[in-house]
Amino acid sequence: MKYTIVLIVFISSLFSCKKDDSDMKILQSKLDSISFQLEELKKESKTQTDSISKDTIQKPIEMKKQIPIQSKEKLQITKKEKPTKLNNPSNDTTYHYFSDGRLSVKIAPRADRQKIWIYLPNGEVIYELENIRLSYSCYNELVFRKNGSVEKVISNLNPGASMYMYSSVIHFDERNEPRYKIDEKTPSTLEEHMNNKSLWDSKNRRWVKQEIVYETITPPSKN
Incomplete structure (x- = not known):
């Protein structure tokens, strides 16, 4: 938002200035002022970015515990198997x-x-x-x-x-x-x-x- 205001002021100054030397001096002065304001805005923006980065690094990241999913083959292995009889039932050979x-x-x-x-x-x-x-x-x-x-x-x-x-x-x-x-x-x-x-x-x-x-x-x- 601040960058937008500075540009508007700069454009307005360009249209209002005249082609003579006095106007050029005034324009140069305004340009110097605008450059200074831009440098100040850059420094302020950099300071805010660094502060946000530090907050992000210092904040612990919570990891969700993953629930292990057993495959079908593992589930079948853990099932209790019925014991096999050596002798067949009485109605079989x-x-x-x-x-x-x-x-x-x-x-x-x-x-x-x-x-x-x-x-x-x-x-x-x-x-x-x-x-x-x-x-x-x-x-x-x-x-x-x-x-x-x-x-x-x-x-x-x-x-x-x-x-x-x-x-x-x-x-x-x-x-x-x-x-x-x-x-x-x-x-x-x-x-x-x-x-x-x-x-x-x-x-x-x-x-x-x-x-x-x-x-x-x-x-x-x-x-």
Whole structure:
């Protein structure tokens, strides 16, 4: 605003002056006055600018805290995952594996007649069992080694309308090959208790009962 006033005064002075020497002197005097006023205005403007700059520097700048936004991938990682069960639900097929990942045992879904397959490491079925839930029942309990192979199978048979109960324990090697089994009948005689072991015939894949042969020693005859 001050600059505008000074210019107006300067222009007015130009129009009012005359071409003679006296007028030129007056004009020069006015110009000197205007120059002085301009210098004073510049100094005043510079002082105000410096003051504003100092106030701006001294005033602390407030930074807004940024709220960290997690990506979708990070959010998914922090979610609690449900533990995975080793065995499938009763209405699904259950699989057991050797420590190297090969199939060891497959158990069919729960039913009145539930099949169980035991595998060799080469994938061949070596032995079959069956859980039965009818008028009679048969239940097989499998015991595994740490390497995933079957250590033994404990079988219990309830014939239903019978005074006897039957059970057997089948032992396997680390390849799931059957080795021997021991059969029990309750109640049983001494002879049945003594002759209750069978060996596995790997070639023909069947059980061979081991019987104790009692030898009678006949004393020599006297002549």
